[in-house]
Amino acid sequence: MAHRALVIAMLPAIGLRVLAVLGFPPALLFYGDSFAFLREELSPGTTRPSGYSLLLALLRPAHSLTVVTVLQHLLGLALAVAVYALLRRRGLPGWGATLLVTPLLFDEFLVLLEHMIMADAVFIVLVTAAIVLVVWRVTPATAAIGGLLLGLAGITRTVGLPLLILTAAYLLIRRYGWRPLLALLVAGAIPLGAYATWTKVEKGKFALTEADGNFLWSRTMSFADCAVIKPPDRLAVLCPTMPVAERPYPPYWLWESFSPLLKVPGAANRNKLAGEFGRAAILAQPGAYLGAVSTDLGQLLRWERTGAAEKTPYKLPAAERPLSESVRGIAESYEGGPAATRVVEPFAGWLRAYQRFGYVPFPLLMLALGGALVTALVRRRWDALLPGVAALALVVSPPFLAAFDVRYVIPAIPLIFLALGLAIAARSPSRQEPAEPEQEALNVA
Structure with a gap:
């Protein structure tokens, strides 16, 4: 057979x-x-x-x-x-x-x-x-x-x-x-x-979702420092106030009540501003961004899932x-x-x-x-x-x-x-x- x-x-x-x-x-x-x-x-x-x-x-x-x-x-x-x-x-x-x-x-x-x-x-x-x-x-x-x-x-x-x-x-x-x-x-x-x-x-x-900007913004919450980013006033509302060492994992910033993302009205407007903030944060702090990514990729070295x-x-x-x-x-x-x-x-x-x-x-x-x-x-x-x-x-x-x-x-x-x-x-x-x-x-x- x-x-x-x-x-x-x-x-x-x-x-x-x-x-x-x-x-x-x-x-x-x-x-x-x-x-x-x-x-x-x-x-x-x-x-x-x-x-x-x-x-x-x-x-x-x-x-x-x-x-x-x-x-x-x-x-x-x-x-x-x-x-x-x-x-x-x-x-x-x-x-x-x-x-x-x-x-x-x-x-x-x-x-x-x-x-x-x-x-x-x-x-x-x-x-x-x-x-x-x-x-x-x-x-x-x-x-x-x-x-x-x-x-x-x-x-x-x-x-x-x-x-x-x-x-x-x-x-x-x-x-x-x-x-x-x-x-x-x-x-x-x-x-x-x-x-x-x-x-x-x-x-x-004309889009598949209204959240790609939200997810990118949440990624930057691992390291974003608005003193370095210097966002314009319309984006400043998205600045995190917690010290970096105390910040929760990025997905929590999408849903939890402490998230500044929830202060922005309108799903489309929220996604747009979040995307702009995320890109600005990455450009202003590229080393911190790559460090956060590297830390996440390090999870692939864990033996236990x-x-x-x-x-x-x-x-x-x-x-x-x-x-x-x-x-x-x-x-x-x-x-x-x-x-x-x-x-x-x-x-x-x-x-x-x-x-x-x-x-x-x-x-x-x-x-x-x-x-x-x-x-x-x-x-x-x-x-x-x-x-x-x-x-x-x-x-x-x-x-x-x-x-x-x-x-x-x-x-x-x-x-x-x-x-x-x-x-x-x-x-x-x-x-x-x-x-x-x-x-x-x-x-x-």
Whole structure:
């Protein structure tokens, strides 16, 4: 049996997801993002795009959060199979391809995100599936589908936008011809343009969100010193008053009552002024900015993702947390009944125990990424560079634009091991199929 190793690996991976469904019904809820996504009134999001809300709206008639999480679990398993299939196509043996998709099947954080009402699991599938398609074989059709998936990823999480540009650059540099490049860009622009138009109609601004400036401003709260920045009066209201050593982590500045951001009226105006302040702070204190980014990136050297005593929303709960009155109606309307996460033993306990060790530590993950990029360059496995550079962008960009969060690193996991597999593969695309530019020349002839 050619795929015996994968079948053997899939069985316990499915078992982990069954434990999640049985142990934490109907879903894990992230305060308060999950409830923003679940709202019945569809509108373009202010802080985050609403692409995931559109998917939830399609599934709303089922009135079941379990349907959502089971779908996400199935998508996660299907993604591992797709990566495996591409690696086998590139000549890796069954056991080797299976070994490289093991993190996709068994990483506890991927299982957690698949069981959570959050956009991350769908985003991971959209991005990785798009890159798998483009790397599989470049044609106008695969490029168009890949572009559409990346466009959908961009309206799911805005960090997906640079990946569309990276993929276009890959096609351009590799000289695959104008037809795949045009197909990618046009298809990617369709969901992005439609969503931005929706925002224009609803809010009067052609954009995906009204929060990019807010996040950049919060990033600068780690170091901003208005005595150095000397902002004009209209920006001075955004100056922090706390001493640097006492300031909380950047995301807290977006929501907490002490934040000067809340003093600025109007979402669009707030975002505009915050962006101006953020850019001014970075230009006035570039060393402090890079120091803050470096400190955040240093989190990638932690062996444990979360400490034993660390408070984090990414730990599986040991007891049910009742829903607050402000959000209960939203969740129960979608579920058609009680929607608080229940904790069912012993299944929940088994999965909590697995969470303590079932992951690839970040230092090893970064070593795999660095090894994939170096090997790709040395062996001239250019197709490995697309997922490798995309993974690097996903890991590095949040500390520059907002702040480090464990959750922001997880989407890079499938891309890292895809890149590593392609870099060490026995065959390169040029030896197993005609290059696209040559094919186009034949078509013209």
